[in-house]
Amino acid sequence: MSDSRTNGPPGTNALRPSPEGQWLRVHPLTPYVRSWLLIVALVWGVGNVFLDDVLSAVVYGDPLDVDFAGTVQLVGIGLVAAVLCGVVGLVIGLGVLSWWFTRYQITPEHVRFRSGAIFRTQRQARLDRVQGIDIERKLLPRIFGLASLKFDVADGGTSALELSYLRRDKARELRHQLLGAVREASRSAPATAGGSRDGYGHDAARPPVGAPAPRADAPAPAPWDHSPQARQYRTARAGHADNRGMSTPEEGSREVRAAARLGLLSDQDDPDQQRRVFTVPTSRVVLSLVLSWGTVSAVFFAAVAVVVWWWNPQALRVVIPSYLPVAVMIVSGLYNRLESSWGFTLSQVQVGVRVRSGLLNERSSTIPVGRVQALQVSKPALWRVFDGHRVKVITAGKGGVDDLEGLRSLVLPVGTPDNVADILELVLPLAEAPTELVRDGLNGIDGDANYTTSPRRARWLDPLTWRRTGFAMDDAVLSLRWGRLNRNVSVIPHHKTQSLGLQQGPIERRMRIASIHAHMITGPVTTAVHHLDAQQARDLMVRQTDAARAARERNNHDSARRSREEIQ
Amino acid sequence: MPDINDLGPQGLAWRRVSPDYIKVRLISATVSTVIWVLITGVPVILALLSIWGDPSDLWRWLPPAIVLVWGIIDLCLIPRRVRAIGYAEQGTELWLRRGIIFRSVTVVPYGRMQYVDIKTGPLLNAFGLADLTLHTAAAATDANLPGLPRAEADRLREELTRRGEELMVGL
Numbered sequence: 001m002s003d004s005r006t007n008g009p010p011g012t013n014a015l016r017p018s019p020e021g022q023w024l025r026v027h028p029l030t031p032y033v034r035s036w037l038l039i040v041a042l043v044w045g046v047g048n049v050f051l052d053d054v055l056s057a058v059v060y061g062d063p064l065d066v067d068f069a070g071t072v073q074l075v076g077i078g079l080v081a082a083v084l085c086g087v088v089g090l091v092i093g094l095g096v097l098s099w100w101f102t103r104y105q106i107t108p109e110h111v112r113f114r115s116g117a118i119f120r121t122q123r124q125a126r127l128d129r130v131q132g133i134d135i136e137r138k139l140l141p142r143i144f145g146l147a148s149l150k151f152d153v154a155d156g157g158t159s160a161l162e163l164s165y166l167r168r169d170k171a172r173e174l175r176h177q178l179l180g181a182v183r184e185a186s187r188s189a190p191a192t193a194g195g196s197r198d199g200y201g202h203d204a205a206r207p208p209v210g211a212p213a214p215r216a217d218a219p220a221p222a223p224w225d226h227s228p229q230a231r232q233y234r235t236a237r238a239g240h241a242d243n244r245g246m247s248t249p250e251e252g253s254r255e256v257r258a259a260a261r262l263g264l265l266s267d268q269d270d271p272d273q274q275r276r277v278f279t280v281p282t283s284r285v286v287l288s289l290v291l292s293w294g295t296v297s298a299v300f301f302a303a304v305a306v307v308v309w310w311w312n313p314q315a316l317r318v319v320i321p322s323y324l325p326v327a328v329m330i331v332s333g334l335y336n337r338l339e340s341s342w343g344f345t346l347s348q349v350q351v352g353v354r355v356r357s358g359l360l361n362e363r364s365s366t367i368p369v370g371r372v373q374a375l376q377v378s379k380p381a382l383w384r385v386f387d388g389h390r391v392k393v394i395t396a397g398k399g400g401v402d403d404l405e406g407l408r409s410l411v412l413p414v415g416t417p418d419n420v421a422d423i424l425e426l427v428l429p430l431a432e433a434p435t436e437l438v439r440d441g442l443n444g445i446d447g448d449a450n451y452t453t454s455p456r457r458a459r460w461l462d463p464l465t466w467r468r469t470g471f472a473m474d475d476a477v478l479s480l481r482w483g484r485l486n487r488n489v490s491v492i493p494h495h496k497t498q499s500l501g502l503q504q505g506p507i508e509r510r511m512r513i514a515s516i517h518a519h520m521i522t523g524p525v526t527t528a529v530h531h532l533d534a535q536q537a538r539d540l541m542v543r544q545t546d547a548a549r550a551a552r553e554r555n556n557h558d559s560a561r562r563s564r565e566e567i568q
Numbered sequence: 569m570p571d572i573n574d575l576g577p578q579g580l581a582w583r584r585v586s587p588d589y590i591k592v593r594l595i596s597a598t599v600s601t602v603i604w605v606l607i608t609g610v611p612v613i614l615a616l617l618s619i620w621g622d623p624s625d626l627w628r629w630l631p632p633a634i635v636l637v638w639g640i641i642d643l644c645l646i647p648r649r650v651r652a653i654g655y656a657e658q659g660t661e662l663w664l665r666r667g668i669i670f671r672s673v674t675v676v677p678y679g680r681m682q683y684v685d686i687k688t689g690p691l692l693n694a695f696g697l698a699d700l701t702l703h704t705a706a707a708a709t710d711a712n713l714p715g716l717p718r719a720e721a722d723r724l725r726e727e728l729t730r731r732g733e734e735l736m737v738g739l
Contacts, residue, residue, distance in 0.1 A: 499680060502674075504575060519706035522706070538575060541577070552735075555737065
């Protein structure tokens with residue numbers, strides 16, 4: 001099926017305007033790949049019935065006589081061939097029918113996906129709400145060289161729009177072009193029509209080398225660009241902000257850094273341009289799986305089985321079947337972990353970071369930095385042997401309960417402290433990475449310069465961990481830490497907190513302690529800390545409220561200035 | 569015993585919900601206690617009507633007695649519980665407090681509110697009251713103000729919406 005629209009020359013970011021209503025089809029193999037289970041079952045069933053008889057007919061020269069459980073008998077090679085052809089034809093026909101009715105449409109504003117011959121369903125996503133477009137390659141589509149495109153929509157519910165399946169190179173190309181269209185759409189959405197295109201400096205040339213101060217809307221170099229021009233751009237930009245009396249030089253550079261990291265300054269850079277930050281080596285993935293509770297419990301159960309066998313071999317007949325559900329649970333848990341950490345690669349892209357992983361089912365996901373709400377670094381007890389860390393984030397618009405433990409919230413399945421430092425720098429929507437807070441949060445014990453811990457009297461409720469349970473706060477983030485064997489620290493930027501709660505039960509009141517809970521968008525990060533001194537918790541609440549107010553104002557101020565600059 | 573204000577910041581002008589809300593809660597608690605006593609008292613009733621068993625069995629009386637005692641304790645606590653519900657409007661945040669045994673204080677910035685709900689039922693309506701609930705993007709935000717006078721609820725909604733629009737921030 002020829003499709004001129006999605007095969008534009010490389011380098012054109014914007015989708016060429018297309019006539020409304022032109023619907024395109026997905027790859028013809030799609031229905032078969034989608035319902036592979038059904039086809040396998042059919043082949044299995046047919047094979048079971050036919051193969052035996054056909055083989056014996058061919059090998060021994062017996063008369064062909066297929067027996068369907070005694071009810072129907074097919075005699076003769078012609079009839080058998082006819083029935084086989086009929087079944088195959090029916091399957092192909094249904095597939096073609098399904099393929100014929102599965103279409104997608106891309107307009108400058110929307111992506112629509114329509115399927116179903118009798119019961120039609122149509123889904124659509126507004127391009128200016130699309131947060132990211134991810135390519136997913138599951139095992140079977142991968143064998144056929146296919147891939148699907150998943151759209152993350154900011155206002156979306158639990159299930160994202162999915163275009164499946166396209167040829168892999170086509171999917172990649174379409175994604176590339178759609179990202180351009182998405183940026184186009186989201187840019188023109190808030191501004192008045194016509195003004196935005198010119199105002200955003202589409203045609204603005206790069207500043208000549210040695211220019212005193214670039215125009216405010218000139219394209220910024222990518223944050224990872226360390227060329228002299230880029231450095232000069234940054235200095236000029238910082239000085240520029242200073243000249244306008246907006247802020248001090250440090251603040252200016254901070255804001256520029258933050259804005260550049262949020263992808264708000266740069267314009268002409270390829271949206272897909274990546275810089276690989278790290279890949280988790282396979283050896284560490286294996287080590288992390290070996291040192292996990294799944295493996296430990298598997299070893300434990302195996303040991304029990306050995307003991308039982310040594311004590312009484314007969315008893316194994318009871319023990320082994322009873323292991324089955326546990327074994328399934330352990331294996332599937334380990335497999336999921338393997339899938340999400342195998343070949344895990346984090347790259348920096350314009351809007352944030354892109355993560356990719358997978359052994360059989362390769363998935364990738366884009367996490368826009370501006371939408372990260374909170375982050376949690378964990379150091380499970382067993383991983384302390386090799387100093388392994390896991391990092392998860394809450395991202396707005398990546399909702400869906402089924403996805404909580406999925407790839408989209410995981411930014412580091414198992415990594416070194418250096419990886420964690422990289423992530424803190426790249427993922428958090430902050431100017432200064434809270435490296436020190438996280439380090440103390442993971443390793444510190446008892447109150448120190450940063451952290452305030454539970455009072456000693458809380459040991460009756462919290463005998464093991466009270467010396468670790470604590471919080472720290474600076475101008476930008478609230479940081480909570482807990483756990484003695486499994487160590488955790490979560491970082492909550494003030495300008496992302498929704499509301500804050502303070503709770504106290506009857507026993508806690510008697511002991512003059514209380515719990516603090518920062519209410520965030522639902523996600524896999526714990527944002528509550530228990531058993532703090534009541535007085536300190538109350539003070540924290542007031543201080544956090546003040547700090548969050550200041551952070552929101554700062555943020556609003558920044559974005560107001562940015563929109564002013566855009567309109568200029 | 570420390571005051572409820574202990575959990576909130578000092579010098580906040582807490583406002584209470586309508587005293588009529590005590591009556592609403594008392595009525596609904598009484599009704600539900602009666603219903604539960606009747607449900608758990610089915611064996612007793614059957615025995616008294618000499619359909620099934622002997623009314624002198626102690627176990628028949630135990631469940632309704634427990635429910636009744638629990639209900640009476642609950643009724644006694646309601647006035648204090650309602651008086652513990654409070655709210656305070658500040659420049660950029662709304663403070664809410666509640667509870668006497670399990671106490672909580674919540675602070676919701678106006679700019680974080682996504683929408684404000686006002687609900688009322690027949691009983692609340694009879695006393696001219698309404699429930700007001702604030703929703704933020706976080707599901708954990710439990711900001712509910714029950715039993716506000718209708719006019720106050722409307723005023724609060726208008727006020728919160730206005731301030732929310734002024735201070736609106738993205739996610």
